[in-house]
Amino acid sequence: MKNLRWFMVLLWIVSPLVFSSEYREVSWGDLVPKDWLQNAPTEQDFFESGLEPQTIEAPVVAALNKQKLKIAGYILPIKYSGMFISEFLLVPTFGACIHTPPPPENQMIYVSMEEPVEIATPWAPVWVSGLLSAQKSQTKFATAGYQMKGANLEAMDFSGQ
Amino acid sequence: MNPLLLLRLTFKSILNRKFTSGLTLFSIGISVCLLLGVETIRKEAKHSFTNTVSSTDLLVGARSGSVQLLLYSVFRIGNATNNIGWDSYEKISSHPSVAWSIPISLGDSHRGFRVMGTSSEYFEHFRFANERALSFKQGRPFSAVYDAVVGADVAEELGYKLGDKLTLAHGVYDTDFARHNDKPFVLLGILERTGTPVDRTIHVSLQGIEALHTDWQSGTRSRDQVSAEQTLEMDLEPKQITAFMLGLNSKMEIFKIQRAINNYKKEPLLAVLPGVALGELWQLIGVAEKALLVIAVFVLLNSLVGLLTAILTSLNERRREIAILRSLGCRPSQIFILLASESLLFAVLGCVLGVLLFIFSVVLSQPLLQQYGLYISLASFGTEQVAFIVAVIAASFLMGSIPGYRAYKQSLSDGMSIKI
Amino acid sequence: MNAKTKQTLLRVNHLGFRWPTSQGDVIDIPELTILSGERVFIKGESGSGKTTLLSLLGGINLPSKGCIDIMGTDITQLKQSHRDRFRADHIGFIFQLFNLIPYLSVIENVTLACKFSALRSERALIKSASLEAEARRLLSHLQLTDLDKQVSDLSVGQQQRVAAARALIGAPELIIADEPTSALDADSREHFLQLLLRECAQSGSTVLFVSHDSSLEGIFDRSICLRDINRANLRDKAQQGGLTK
Numbered sequence: 001m002k003n004l005r006w007f008m009v010l011l012w013i014v015s016p017l018v019f020s021s022e023y024r025e026v027s028w029g030d031l032v033p034k035d036w037l038q039n040a041p042t043e044q045d046f047f048e049s050g051l052e053p054q055t056i057e058a059p060v061v062a063a064l065n066k067q068k069l070k071i072a073g074y075i076l077p078i079k080y081s082g083m084f085i086s087e088f089l090l091v092p093t094f095g096a097c098i099h100t101p102p103p104p105e106n107q108m109i110y111v112s113m114e115e116p117v118e119i120a121t122p123w124a125p126v127w128v129s130g131l132l133s134a135q136k137s138q139t140k141f142a143t144a145g146y147q148m149k150g151a152n153l154e155a156m157d158f159s160g161q
Numbered sequence: 162m163n164p165l166l167l168l169r170l171t172f173k174s175i176l177n178r179k180f181t182s183g184l185t186l187f188s189i190g191i192s193v194c195l196l197l198g199v200e201t202i203r204k205e206a207k208h209s210f211t212n213t214v215s216s217t218d219l220l221v222g223a224r225s226g227s228v229q230l231l232l233y234s235v236f237r238i239g240n241a242t243n244n245i246g247w248d249s250y251e252k253i254s255s256h257p258s259v260a261w262s263i264p265i266s267l268g269d270s271h272r273g274f275r276v277m278g279t280s281s282e283y284f285e286h287f288r289f290a291n292e293r294a295l296s297f298k299q300g301r302p303f304s305a306v307y308d309a310v311v312g313a314d315v316a317e318e319l320g321y322k323l324g325d326k327l328t329l330a331h332g333v334y335d336t337d338f339a340r341h342n343d344k345p346f347v348l349l350g351i352l353e354r355t356g357t358p359v360d361r362t363i364h365v366s367l368q369g370i371e372a373l374h375t376d377w378q379s380g381t382r383s384r385d386q387v388s389a390e391q392t393l394e395m396d397l398e399p400k401q402i403t404a405f406m407l408g409l410n411s412k413m414e415i416f417k418i419q420r421a422i423n424n425y426k427k428e429p430l431l432a433v434l435p436g437v438a439l440g441e442l443w444q445l446i447g448v449a450e451k452a453l454l455v456i457a458v459f460v461l462l463n464s465l466v467g468l469l470t471a472i473l474t475s476l477n478e479r480r481r482e483i484a485i486l487r488s489l490g491c492r493p494s495q496i497f498i499l500l501a502s503e504s505l506l507f508a509v510l511g512c513v514l515g516v517l518l519f520i521f522s523v524v525l526s527q528p529l530l531q532q533y534g535l536y537i538s539l540a541s542f543g544t545e546q547v548a549f550i551v552a553v554i555a556a557s558f559l560m561g562s563i564p565g566y567r568a569y570k571q572s573l574s575d576g577m578s579i580k581i
Numbered sequence: 582m583n584a585k586t587k588q589t590l591l592r593v594n595h596l597g598f599r600w601p602t603s604q605g606d607v608i609d610i611p612e613l614t615i616l617s618g619e620r621v622f623i624k625g626e627s628g629s630g631k632t633t634l635l636s637l638l639g640g641i642n643l644p645s646k647g648c649i650d651i652m653g654t655d656i657t658q659l660k661q662s663h664r665d666r667f668r669a670d671h672i673g674f675i676f677q678l679f680n681l682i683p684y685l686s687v688i689e690n691v692t693l694a695c696k697f698s699a700l701r702s703e704r705a706l707i708k709s710a711s712l713e714a715e716a717r718r719l720l721s722h723l724q725l726t727d728l729d730k731q732v733s734d735l736s737v738g739q740q741q742r743v744a745a746a747r748a749l750i751g752a753p754e755l756i757i758a759d760e761p762t763s764a765l766d767a768d769s770r771e772h773f774l775q776l777l778l779r780e781c782a783q784s785g786s787t788v789l790f791v792s793h794d795s796s797l798e799g800i801f802d803r804s805i806c807l808r809d810i811n812r813a814n815l816r817d818k819a820q821q822g823g824l825t826k
Contacts, residue, residue: 047252047421077436078412079215081291082208088436089412105413122440145413166696177684481679487641488676489747490669490697492662 023070023129023152028092031106031146033061058104060134060146069148070129071109072156075122084116090128090148105145113150125156167495171502178475185464185471186511192457192464193515193553197546198522199457203450204545205537210236210442212290212536213357214406214435218415221245221253221422222404224429228445231438234265234404237275237358238533241267244401249428254405258414261286263406266370266399269341271329274315276363278370278399284310286408289357299323300350306368306393310350312360314531321348327363329373341373344389356536368397407432461553465560468507472500472564476571483572497562497569504561508554516550587616589650590755590787591638596647598637607633608644609813613805617754620778620788622798625807631791634807635757638789639672640664652754669698673748673786677760680744681732688728691716691746701751712750719746723776738769745777752784760792774800 036059071090079087090109111128119126130150175182214220214235222230223243232238254262263286266278284295284302300323303310309327321327326345346365354360372392387395409418415434422432483496523539530537593613599606607630615621625631636642638649640656648655652671656664673694681690692712695702702712709715720728723742727735735743741761748756758777762770774797781788790801798804 047256047425076415076434077440078218078434079292080211080436082204082211089415091416103416108413108416110412122436123444173684482682485676485680485682487665488639488668488674489694490665492665494662 023068025070026064028071028073028107031061031064031109033059033106036106058106060106060136062134062136064132064146065134067132068130069132070127072125072127073109074125075119077122078110081116083118083120085113085119085122086116087112109146109148111148111150113153117153119153119155121155127154127156128152167499167502168506171499171506174479174499175503175506181471182507185468185507186514188464188467189461189507189511190514190518192461193512193550194518194522196457196461196549196553197515197519199450199453200546200549201519201523201537201542202535203454206446206450206535207443209356209536211439214289215292216288216408217406217435218409218412219407219419219422219432220404220435220438221407221430221432224431227431227433227438228441230404230431230433231435231442233267234406235358235435237267237277237362241403243429244403245405245430246401246428247399249425249430250402250405252427253422253425254407256418258409258411258418259407260410261408263287264367264399264402265404265406266367266401267403269329269331269370269373271315271327271363272319274311274319274361274363275358276329276365276370278365278367278402280367283364287406289355289359293355295355295359296353298351298353300348303349303364303366303369305347306366306372306397307344307346307389308349308366308369309346310352310364311348312352312362312364313354314360315363316351321351323348323351329363329365331374344373344392361531367399367402371397371399464511465553465557468504468557469560469563472504472561473567476500476564476568479568480571480575483568484575487572487575493569493572496572497565499565500568501558501561501565504564505554505558508557511557512550512553587618589614590617590619590652591615592650593638594648594650596637596644596649598633598642598644606645606813608637608811610634610647610810611812613810615787615789617787618785620781620800620802621790622801622804623789623791623807624793624795624798624804625791626793629807630811630813631807632759634811635759635789635791639674639757640668666698669694670700671754673750673753673756675741675744675748675756675758675761677763678737680747681735681740683732685732687720687725687730687732687735687743688713688716690732690743691720691750694747694750698751701753703751705751715750716746719749719780722780737764738773741765741773742776745773745780749780749784749786752786754786756781756786756788758788758790761790762797763792763794770794770797771800 073090073092075085076089076091077085077087078089079085088111090111091103092107093103109128109132111130114130128148128150129152130148133147133149135145135147220230220234222234223241223245225242229239229242233241250262250264253259254264261282263282264280265283267275269276269278281302287295289295297310298313298316300310311321311327315321325348327348328340328342328345330340346369352359372389372395375387375392375395407418409415419432419434422430486496486499487493520539523537527537591614593610596608596610596613597606598608623631623634633642637644638651640649640659644657648657650656651667654667656667659667682693685693692715695705695712705712705715709718717728720726720742723745725739725742725746727739730739732740732743741764744761748758761777762773765773778788778800788801790797791807
């Protein structure tokens with residue numbers, strides 16, 4: 001009887017850890033291949049040069065494809081209805097600082113939520129968990145860069161947890 | 162001793178003090194109505210605004226603030242500070258990353274409604290509220306220079322049918338000296354209702370706007386007037402537009418294109434993500450709407466305290482009545498319930514009155530609010546509002562237990578002494 | 582002359598009561614017995630503790646010592662709620678003033694007594710088809726015809742009749758009247774009393790009538806002077822709070 005009680009306590013402690021590890025926490029640095037250096041973009045005028053847009057300039061980490069991940073960032077809403085967001089871009093910084101170049105393609109994730117989420121403070125940082133896909137290039141069936149099928153969205157609390 | 166009797170006694174007791182009861186009830190009703198109204202406007206405003214534009218990746222205008230750009234280009238609130246050159250628009254919209262673009266020209270009006278110059282791409286690519294496309298109730302998009310397509314509210318309020326003639330005016334206010342009387346437009350299409358500012362807009366081609374202003378180059382009507390027929394011979398390619406919307410081939414390129422537009426050397430431009438600009442708008446409004454809610458809550462508390470005061474005051478007059486009830490065998494606990502249920506009854510009736518007042522004021526104010534892009538409907542009445550009402554009733558019952566308790570104690574100590 | 586032996590309706594033994602704030606007893610009555618059907622006049626001046634006594638007998642206040650036996654039940658041993666029920670079932674009160682509830686009609690004021698007691702309601706329905714009919718019947722016996730007036734529009738005499746009808750409806754065994762005629766003018770007093778006592782005789786109720794007015798004494802079967810049976814020294818205690826105010 002006593003053993004059973006200890007077992008229940010143990011189960012109780014362990015189970016949240018087990019469930020939370022379903023989504024592996026990653027940082028934005030992990031999304032960048034270790035040997036890649038971001039080049040400063042050329043000064044050429046984007047619209048004048050007739051530059052062919054490359055499908056992806058910044059490479060993705062292939063190993064992260066089809067991984068269940070959890071990452072924190074800022075939401076740029078793309079598809080929304082009222083306060084419910086269904087699709088958005090997740091980026092590491094907010095505010096489109098003029099002094100630095102925009103985030104490269106491997107530092108943003110296009111997230112498509114399984115269920116639209118109501119978020120009262122869309123400008124605040126959030127944790128997003130979901131299934132990540134990493135595509136090297138644009139094909140008929142897949143868009144280049146990082147996409148995620150989002151399962152959970154949580155606002156960050158003030159301690160940054 | 163059945164509860165129905167207690168209810169009857171409470172009810173009759175309240176009726177006996179008709180005037181003060183009526184005032185208290187009215188006060189609670191108004192504050193409930195206010196609370197419901199504030200909450201509804203908060204929710205509905207957000208909904209109204211976010212439903213206005215959908216599937217647009219970037220909004221571009223002359224460099225100003227992002228919220229300002231959003232407001233004038235999408236909500237038709239406020240004005241642009243500057244225009245964009247047609248060359249810049251062509252250059253940017255022809256870039257291979259761009260899937261579609263919609264140019265917009267604002268600045269004219271017609272009998273209180275804004276006029277928007279645009280291209281046929283508007284009817285093809287514009288989306289609102291969950292990717293709904295525009296559809297026509299009657300007629301079709303414009304094709305000739307002096308064709309016009311109006312939104313549902315314009316047609317309804319001004320009683321327009323297909324084929325009617327419209328005279329547009331220069332500037333936002335429709336005054337006699339500002340009208341382009343010599344160049345009337347023909348109504349070619351009426352759009353289905355969208356619940357967005359589209360309903361209150363008159364759409365014409367960019368060429369139409371250009372034709373309109375051929376003799377307004379100096380800012381006012383020039384001496385040599387150009388007739389409508391003459392304008393048809395002229396080259397009406399627009400030279401300037403107010404703003405444009407972009408849809409891109411790949412969402413991942415949004416930042417690249419946005420940065421490129423912001424750094425465009427030929428002209429100072431601003432490109433924003435509508436979703437982000439909306440978020441900034443909420444931050445601005447957020448403080449105000451929270452303040453509104455706090456005020457509404459305080460108004461309600463004030464009414465409840467008023468109710469408490471009214472009941473406590475009546476308590477003194479009712480000591481005799483309570484003594485009589487005691488002599489008839491009424492238990493002190495029943496005295497408590499009698500008094501506490503009085504405030505409960507007030508609260509319930511007050512909430513009913515408040516809801517009725519709320520419905521009434523929504524119906525009354527709908528047309529006024531629509532002019533500001535707020536589309537309030539009663540459909541938003543959901544669980545949150547019901548929770549509010551339940552909270553109000555519960556709070557009143559708690560308050561009612563104060564006089565209830567006092568009456569309870571008094572009934573025990575008074576005994577049979579005649580305390581008037 | 583009555584062949585039936587009279588039962589004891591009410592017996593009081595070593596009854597004592599003091600107000601929580603005062604030092605000495607307000608009531609100290611070693612013994613008091615009332616028989617069923619008796620019409621008793623209790624004479625007491627103000628300050629003699631008569632209202633307090635009545636509230637004890639009615640079960641509204643609990644004595645500090647002693648017992649009060651009414652129809653075989655010691656009401657001092659009952660719980661609060663049972664005492665209240667007992668009072669509703671078996672005792673009718675008439676006060677000196679302000680007997681009626683202002684927001685109820687005349688009929689509703691009378692029938693209110695039955696709403697608190699199923700027993701009295703039953704008894705009332707034996708005599709009439711409905712409670713309202715019974716109320717009308719009693720009121721007509723008490724010579725009150727203006728039944729549709731607002732309570733606040735009735736004269737004092739009329740109000741007292743309504744109060745009497747309420748006390749009588751459903752034939753409670755004990756009627757306790759605390760100076761019911763003191764607010765009436767001298768001519769009306771005796772008339773009211775006659776009507777009241779006639780009705781009490783009809784229903785077989787016992788009457789405890791408290792007053793300072795000796796002129797009415799003669800009509801009653803028995804007269805008790807409260808000062809004679811209440812040993813508590815009240816005059817001195819009158820300053821020390823807690824008396825009938």
